[in-house]
Amino acid sequence: MKQQNIDPLKRVEDQLKKCVKCGACRQNCPAFTAFQREPAVARGKITLAQHLLADDLELDDQTYLAMSKCLLCGSCVDKCPNDVPTDEIVIAARESLAQRRGLTTFHAAVGQVIKSRTRMQMGAKMASLLGPLFFKKVPKTSGLRLRFPVPFVGNTRFVPEVAKNSFMDQHPEVIPGEPGKPHIAFFVGCMTNFVYTEVGEAALALFRHLGCTIIIPKGQQCCGLPGMSGGDLATVRDLAEKNLAEFDKYEVDYVMSACATCSGALHRLYPLVVGKRNPELRERLDALAKKTVDASQLLHQLGLDATETGSGEEISVTYHDPCHLRTRGVTKQPRELLKATPGVTLVEMAGADQCCGLGGTFNVYHYDSSMNINNGKSAAIEATGAQAVATGCPGCMMQLSDGLKQHGSNVEVIHTLQLLARKLKL
Ligand code: SF4
Numbered sequence: 367m368k369q370q371n372i373d374p375l376k377r378v379e380d381q382l383k384k385c386v387k388c389g390a391c392r393q394n395c396p397a398f399t400a401f402q403r404e405p406a407v408a409r410g411k412i413t414l415a416q417h418l419l420a421d422d423l424e425l426d427d428q429t430y431l432a433m434s435k436c437l438l439c440g441s442c443v444d445k446c447p448n449d450v451p452t453d454e455i456v457i458a459a460r461e462s463l464a465q466r467r468g469l470t471t472f473h474a475a476v477g478q479v480i481k482s483r484t485r486m487q488m489g490a491k492m493a494s495l496l497g498p499l500f501f502k503k504v505p506k507t508s509g510l511r512l513r514f515p516v517p518f519v520g521n522t523r524f525v526p527e528v529a530k531n532s533f534m535d536q537h538p539e540v541i542p543g544e545p546g547k548p549h550i551a552f553f554v555g556c557m558t559n560f561v562y563t564e565v566g567e568a569a570l571a572l573f574r575h576l577g578c579t580i581i582i583p584k585g586q587q588c589c590g591l592p593g594m595s596g597g598d599l600a601t602v603r604d605l606a607e608k609n610l611a612e613f614d615k616y617e618v619d620y621v622m623s624a625c626a627t628c629s630g631a632l633h634r635l636y637p638l639v640v641g642k643r644n645p646e647l648r649e650r651l652d653a654l655a656k657k658t659v660d661a662s663q664l665l666h667q668l669g670l671d672a673t674e675t676g677s678g679e680e681i682s683v684t685y686h687d688p689c690h691l692r693t694r695g696v697t698k699q700p701r702e703l704l705k706a707t708p709g710v711t712l713v714e715m716a717g718a719d720q721c722c723g724l725g726g727t728f729n730v731y732h733y734d735s736s737m738n739i740n741n742g743k744s745a746a747i748e749a750t751g752a753q754a755v756a757t758g759c760p761g762c763m764m765q766l767s768d769g770l771k772q773h774g775s776n777v778e779v780i781h782t783l784q785l786l787a788r789k790l791k792l
């Protein structure tokens with residue numbers, strides 16, 4: 367693959383110039399909420415990136431740390447009157463820093479894990495077998511806590527259990543549907559494959575209910591998004607190319623994911639960080655992006671009718687917008703699906719569109735700040751009095767569960783698809 371060897375910040379130089387330092391991006395910036403310092407907000411990071419590009423900044427740990435304080439939630443992009451793409455600038459700045467200083471040990475380790483499906487598979491197997499040695503079940507919750515502190519994890523957080531068998535191991539590559547119905551390739555994603563396998567089952571049940579043919583390409587890899595947090599764009603590009611080659615093998619109408627982060631990577635980030643720099647792949651990546659849809663978006667489009675099975679048990683639910691759906695405008699479809707489901711009452715929370723604080727590896731690297739951001743979200747969920755909070759991203763599910771359990775709350779955290787499948791008795 368041909369790559370021009372230039373500073374990644376050079377590619378966003380014109381975008382950097384568009385910032386007029388008005389400060390409108392402070393509003394709703396979760397990093398500013400957590401750190402209350404100018405370098406945490408978009409304007410501060412843009413100034414930092416401008417100095418990096420001009421090469422008049424000392425490359426110390428503080429510079430690196432400042433650029434790591436961003437969840438790539440896109441909230442500042444929505445607020446900016448000049449359409450400054452801060453998320454794209456932060457990605458470029460992180461890559462630039464990684465090129466100058468190398469990756470941190472933590473981010474290098476993340477890259478090693480996500481770039482090999484076999485390594486992930488083995489890691490997940492070990493985690494499910496050895497889990498009880500390291501984790502204890504917490505009474506009255508379905509969560510686990512570490513028995514002792516581990517670097518970057520601590521022993522206060524609640525983590526979900528790793529599945530005994532991965533989702534992809536339990537299903538064939540092709541699940542035939544009815545003639546004339548859509549063919550869908552399923553981008554499963556690591557969290558659904560190894561942890562929240564029930565989300566994958568709900569997706570399968572719902573699309574089979576609609577008669578769709580489902581293809582689960584066995585060679586699919588991690589979407590690569592965790593690599594973005596530390597500037598490991600080489601890994602992101604490698605994974606993007608592998609996923610592109612794998613999904614290009616199938617003639618399908620849609621590429622669907624029940625993980626907002628994964629569909630966000632295929633839909634927006636691959637064209638942005640790979641396609642823009644590689645004309646040979648651009649067309650194919652754009653075609654993949656065009657076909658990529660979120661599962662709730664596709665169910666809505668295909669006209670899922672949940673009224674067929676009667677109301678069943680009543681449940682009040684609030685909905686959290688994952689950033690990777692909100693920034694693509696997928697906000698009304700999951701709500702409309704929930705509202706149309708008999709027995710489901712949707713109660714809106716304050717700040718439903720605000721980031722839950724996960725932000726990829728931000729949650730690991732800046733755990734306390736991540737939970738500080740999450741406090742507001744947990745309080746908003748509890749204030750609704752809802753029995754459950756639905757969302758469209760397994761990563762958000764993990765973060766919301768941790769936050770709610772830290773608050774001593776019994777609110778159930780559920781994927782929108784799980785709730786729909788449950789109500790349809792699938
Ligand atoms: S990024 Fe946009 S909103 Fe923020 S200071 Fe610059 S111009 Fe203003």
Ligand code: SF4
Pocket residue numbers: 394395396397398406407408411435436437438439440441442443452453
């Ligand atoms: S992407 Fe989100 S966290 Fe990062 S600067 Fe913008 S609003 Fe703040």
